[in-house]
Amino acid sequence: MTDRNGLDFPIIETDRLILKEIKVEDAMSIFSIFSNEEIMKYYGQFPMNSLGEAENLIEIFNDNFRSGRGIRWSIFLREENRQIGTCGYHNWNKRHSRAEIGYELSIDAWGKGYIKEALKVIINYGYEFMNLNRIEAVVYPENEASIKCLMNLGFKQEGLLEEYAFFREVYQNLIMFSLLKNNIK
Template sequence: MTDNNNLVFPKLETDRLILKEMLIEDAASIFHIFADEEIMKDYGRFPMKSIEEAESLIAMFDENSKNGKGIRWGILLKEENKIIGTCGYHNWNKRHSRAEIGYELSKDAWRKGYIKEAVKAIIDYGYEIMDLNRIEAVVYPENEASIRSLINHGFMKEGLLEEYAFFRNVYQDLIMFSLLKKNWLKK
């Protein structure tokens, strides 16, 4: 088994973004994003109420990375040197070569193509470095922007998962999307 504590966190770069390890110093930016009700309604959590919650989330992302359960990058806007969101993988099942993708952006970064850039970079990383065969995404049926983004990246809708998750004290329906490596290679 690999000792993930000695691995260097991968830094990815696109034209406008740097995908980097989140540090405690990034807690204020993370709090700004995760304290927003409009963003959190699609994330499956209630909005954060304190900076300590942001620090705990960063620590959880770090722990998951070290334990090989996933990897979560902070999305840094190069021109402003500011974290505008996060993206990455969770529920990484190495035996079956699959992981679930997730992402969110601060509202002031919406509709500027940043998620398109970030998601392409992490899909490439998932197939080339993590050796994934399948990337999954589960999305609220009403989250039209995320659904469009996934379809634009080649994800296929697999179906509705009724009452699939217990988020925000309610059983929620989610739509399952997937992108298989063989289909990614055709792009």
């Protein structure tokens, strides 16, 4: 896939992971992740009910790339060639050189350091290729694993955003984290 600036979708590899474009063929994997209540309780939406919803989400991710509003990678385990989640940027504000990072993993991949490994490389990508100065993350206060991961990567907690978002029919408190380019670990 090529974005509006003529750039091909970047593939990023780590020791254990391959981050690549999310394709319609990944819809079943996306659906299995996004239909799980345990995963979605911190995502800000209700679990998916149909494969069509997964296909629509893939199109949203891809449209964000084509239009220059963000980028979302599919996370594959290198040895198994199996998708275990997604990660990337949304709410990309080019004028202010900032974007929000987001991610999720299938439950069987939790606690193995995969998200930290993926985020390290996309953080570098954001600073090097997207010209970001600030990377933001908003996290539910109850999402202890995500908070720990972000802090281990050098993100700073900026504060509680009271009733910041209307997710799942309720106003939700979220914690704002940021990582500035000159504060990279």
